[in-house]
Amino acid sequence: MEQSHHGAETGPKQRTVEVGTALLTLVFGLIVLYGSIIVGFGWGSDGPQAGFFPFYVGLIICVCSIINLVQGAREDPEPLFAEYGQLRQVLKVLIPACIYVALVPFLGIYLPSVALILIFMIWLGNYGWPLSLAVALGVPAFFYITLERWFLIPLPKGPIEAMLGL
Amino acid sequence: MNMIAENFTFLYHGFGIASDPFNILLMAIGILLGVIIGVLPGLGGANGVAILLPLTFSMSPTSAIILLTCIYWGALFGGAITSVLFNIPGEPWSVATTFDGHPMARSGRAGEALTAAFTSSFVGAFFAIVMITLIAPLVAQFALQFGPAEKFAVYFLAFASFVGMSKEPPAKTIVSMMIGFALAAVGLDMVTGQLRLTFGITELLNGFDFLIAVIGLFGIGEILLTMEEGLEFRGKAAKIDPKVVWKTWKTLPKYWVTSLRSCIIGCWMGITPAGATPASFMAYGIAKRMSKNGKNFGNGEIEGVVAPETAAHAAGTAAMLPMLALGVPGSPTAAVLLGGLLIWGLQPGPMLFVEQAEFVWGLIASMYLGNVVGLILVLTTVPLFASILRIPFSIIAPVILVICAIGAYTVNNNVFDVIMMMVFGVLGYLLKKTNYPLAPLVLAIVLGDSAEEAFRQALLSSGGTISVFWSNGLVSSIMGLGVVAGIWPLIGLLFGKLRGNSAQPA
Numbered sequence: 184m185e186q187s188h189h190g191a192e193t194g195p196k197q198r199t200v201e202v203g204t205a206l207l208t209l210v211f212g213l214i215v216l217y218g219s220i221i222v223g224f225g226w227g228s229d230g231p232q233a234g235f236f237p238f239y240v241g242l243i244i245c246v247c248s249i250i251n252l253v254q255g256a257r258e259d260p261e262p263l264f265a266e267y268g269q270l271r272q273v274l275k276v277l278i279p280a281c282i283y284v285a286l287v288p289f290l291g292i293y294l295p296s297v298a299l300i301l302i303f304m305i306w307l308g309n310y311g312w313p314l315s316l317a318v319a320l321g322v323p324a325f326f327y328i329t330l331e332r333w334f335l336i337p338l339p340k341g342p343i344e345a346m347l348g349l
Numbered sequence: 350m351n352m353i354a355e356n357f358t359f360l361y362h363g364f365g366i367a368s369d370p371f372n373i374l375l376m377a378i379g380i381l382l383g384v385i386i387g388v389l390p391g392l393g394g395a396n397g398v399a400i401l402l403p404l405t406f407s408m409s410p411t412s413a414i415i416l417l418t419c420i421y422w423g424a425l426f427g428g429a430i431t432s433v434l435f436n437i438p439g440e441p442w443s444v445a446t447t448f449d450g451h452p453m454a455r456s457g458r459a460g461e462a463l464t465a466a467f468t469s470s471f472v473g474a475f476f477a478i479v480m481i482t483l484i485a486p487l488v489a490q491f492a493l494q495f496g497p498a499e500k501f502a503v504y505f506l507a508f509a510s511f512v513g514m515s516k517e518p519p520a521k522t523i524v525s526m527m528i529g530f531a532l533a534a535v536g537l538d539m540v541t542g543q544l545r546l547t548f549g550i551t552e553l554l555n556g557f558d559f560l561i562a563v564i565g566l567f568g569i570g571e572i573l574l575t576m577e578e579g580l581e582f583r584g585k586a587a588k589i590d591p592k593v594v595w596k597t598w599k600t601l602p603k604y605w606v607t608s609l610r611s612c613i614i615g616c617w618m619g620i621t622p623a624g625a626t627p628a629s630f631m632a633y634g635i636a637k638r639m640s641k642n643g644k645n646f647g648n649g650e651i652e653g654v655v656a657p658e659t660a661a662h663a664a665g666t667a668a669m670l671p672m673l674a675l676g677v678p679g680s681p682t683a684a685v686l687l688g689g690l691l692i693w694g695l696q697p698g699p700m701l702f703v704e705q706a707e708f709v710w711g712l713i714a715s716m717y718l719g720n721v722v723g724l725i726l727v728l729t730t731v732p733l734f735a736s737i738l739r740i741p742f743s744i745i746a747p748v749i750l751v752i753c754a755i756g757a758y759t760v761n762n763n764v765f766d767v768i769m770m771m772v773f774g775v776l777g778y779l780l781k782k783t784n785y786p787l788a789p790l791v792l793a794i795v796l797g798d799s800a801e802e803a804f805r806q807a808l809l810s811s812g813g814t815i816s817v818f819w820s821n822g823l824v825s826s827i828m829g830l831g832v833v834a835g836i837w838p839l840i841g842l843l844f845g846k847l848r849g850n851s852a853q854p855a
Contacts, residue, residue: 197783204783208524215531218546222538231808233538233545236801237531244527250520264782269577276576277775280569280750284771288764292754300747308743322748326755329385338755339764 194266201255205248212244275307291341296323372415372715373722379416380723383423384430410695411708415715422474422723425662429466433654434459435749437568441559441795442625442661444788445633447567449646449653456649460593464728465654468601469608471724473663476612477619478716481670497806498817502827503618504800507627508789509835510634521785529793530801532557539802559794561766564753565773566780566787572746573778594728597651604655607636611656615663625664626795630788632660666716 219234219241226232265273279302286295297319304315330338408416425440432443433450446466453462512522535546536556547553611632618628636656637646646653695708757770780787811817819825833840 200779201783204779204785208528211528211531215546218548222543222545231805233541233543236804237534237546240527240530240534244524244531247520247524247527251518251524254518254520265577273573273576273778276746277573280774281771283750284754284767287754287758287767292751292758296747296751296754299750300744303743303747308741310743318744318748322751326751330755330759337762339758 194263194268194270196260197262197264198255198258198260200264201258202252205252205255209245209248209252212241212248215241215244279303287339289341291339291344293323293327293338294341294343372412373718375412375416376419376715376719376722377726379419380423380426380719380726383420383425384427384727385423410690411712411715414690414708414712415719418712418716419719419723422719425470425665426467426723426727429470429658430463433462433466435568436571437749437753438563440625441563441791442629442657442665444563444567444626444791445629445657445661446654448633448657448788449648449650451571452647452649453651453654458649461597461651462649462654464594464597465601465651466658467724467727468598469611469655469658470662471720472608473612473615473659473661474666474720475717476659477616477663477666478713478720480616480667482713497803497810498820499824499827501800501803501807502818502824502831504627504796504803506827506831506834507631507796508792508800509831510631512789512835517784517786521783522789525780525785525787526789526793529790530797532562532790533794533797534801539798555761555763557769557794558760558766559791560760561757561769562773562794563791564757565770566777566791568749568753569770569774570777570781570787572749573774574781575742600651601655604652607640607652607656608659610639611636611659612663615660615665616667618660619664619667620670625661625668626792628664629657629661630792632656669716 215237219238222234223232224234224238226235279299283295283299286298300319300322301315304310304318305312326338428438428440428443429446429450431437432446433454436447436451438444438447450462450466453459508526512519512526531546533556535553536544538545614632614635615625615628618631619625633646633653633656636652637643640646640650640652642650642652753770754767757766758764760766777787780790807817808815811820817824818828
């Protein structure tokens with residue numbers, strides 16, 4: 184990535200990201216190749232081995248990644264991938280979402296959902312507490328009633344729900 | 350001819366059974382339940398039918414299967430709703446609907462898109478039902494000619510049309526597709542029973558479910574993309590217009606060629622059975638090539654919604670046919686329904702038409718009626734659904750995230766899937782911005798295992814020679830079509846050069 188300027192019209196260049204993505208797919212292809220080789224990629228006694236198909240898939244990925252790499256490097260260096268301002272906006276959603284997902288294994292799905300909706304509405308949407316609380320508590324409650332009670336589909340729950348006996 | 354006359358008598362009798370008031374009530378309930386299920390990603394179609402299967406044990410088999418098929422229709426409609434409004438395909442075959450349906454919603458034409466989608470699916474399904482009524486036994490014979498090599502050829506055709514007909518550079522399309530195949534290969538290998546590509550990580554035992562990939566790539570990815578512009582109102586130009594349905598209906602008939610062509614593609618793909626997913630992609634790709642507005646596909650062309658929806662529903666309905674006539678389910682949902690039939694002691698296969706004629710024709714009649722009832726119910730609620738987009742983004746974004754997380758979890762009751770969903774989300778954002786097409790990736794995840802299985806079975810039966818794919822007329826012609834589709838742009842260039850300077854693309 185380029186050195187960071189804080190401005191409205193700078194950002195990482197599209198070409199850099201293109202090359203980076205091609206490298207990423209190349210690494211992925213190599214991993215697939217490796218995984219196929221260790222289970223055997225040839226023709227066994229009763230047909231193709233488990234790694235046969237993925238081996239060629241991985242090979243094609245690597246070849247085409249190199250093509251993309253070369254084409255990416257030849258691109259015009261001017262256009263931006265995204266402005267830093269835009270990326271900041273994306274992170275404003277991405278980071279809370281990642282924290283949310285990370286919390287689900289530990290706290291279940293209901294509590295983090297309440298928190299997520301609250302954060303979005305209050306911090307990002309500038310809504311007041313009453314409305315935010317109403318939606319933040321209402322939506323998970325709706326799902327609890329329809330999914331858990333009516334359709335009988337269990338969702339992950341955490342220690343708090345266990346304490347409340349839900 | 351006598352057979353057809355006989356069929357119609359049975360059908361008439363079947364209508365009598367299907368229009369029993371109790372059964373009509375069941376249809377309405379089924380469709381409503383289905384829509385709710387379809388709107389929640391992760392619960393659509395096959396899952397929903399499976400969950401509600403036990404509810405039907407106390408009913409007569411005819412009533413039960415009417416309820417189940419209507420739940421299935423409802424889920425299909427629900428899947429179209431989320432595809433258009435939120436770019437989250439509820440089913441693999443709704444992916445192609447998002448290409449033009451969602452841009453339409455973003456420019457304030459959600460009502461039009463939904464109307465087009467529902468109407469097209471009705472037309473497609475209706476066409477397929479008529480076809481089933483008329484030529485069921487003939488089709489059964491044709492389907493019997495499809496061995497693994499032919500099946501693989503059909504998959505090859507679907508994938509090759511992607512490479513040839515998409516606007517992204519072929520190397521990127523191929524990478525995308527291959528990544529999908531690789532992800533599909535993770536986990537237990539069906540043929541040898543070995544674990545592959547799991548590298549000792551237990552969570553990867555089940556492999557990657559396409560739904561997780563789709564929810565992440567399309568749903569989360571879309572939210573991240575939208576964020577670049579800040580928390581703008583999405584679809585703020587959308588007006589609630591109760592007359593939107595009529596207005597859209599007036600514009601639809603001019604796409605009748607696309608519609609008819611997509612119906613045929615869908616029926617063929619449903620029977621073969623490649624399924625609704627390749628059918629929708631093929632229909633989209635071909636429509637894009639053949640339409641006057643082809644260049645505008647992807648930006649909100651209504652024809653880009655008509656083609657895939659018609660084909661997908663024609664295929665989905667046509668898939669019932671191999672299930673009834675051969676006992677071979679043409680789609681995952683047909684498989685669940687097949688399970689239901691067996692539980693009730695009904696043996697699908699050619700004998701079903703003879704021994705349980707009342708049941709079969711009651712089912713077929715209920716398909717007609719259920720389709721009509723469903724269309725009416727759903728169209729009356731289109732303006733309501735379209736208005737969901739007017740809810741401000743900062744409220745609806747976290748709610749979508751929660752719904753996605755729930756959807757991702759309910760697929761396999763696995764919390765790890767929720768985390769994978771986020772990973773796919775970031776990946777989707779990155780890939781979209783760097784012009785890697787996502788649709789081939791998803792298609793490959795869905796069909797990767799079946800395509801590989803067909804490939805290996807074909808090779809096994811031929812003793813390892815690749816020439817099995819050119820061994821008879823049927824498979825050669827399909828493979829040939831695939832090759833042509835794949836190198837279509839090159840063919841276009843070639844023709845251009847041959848014709849000299851004033852070349853038109855072929």
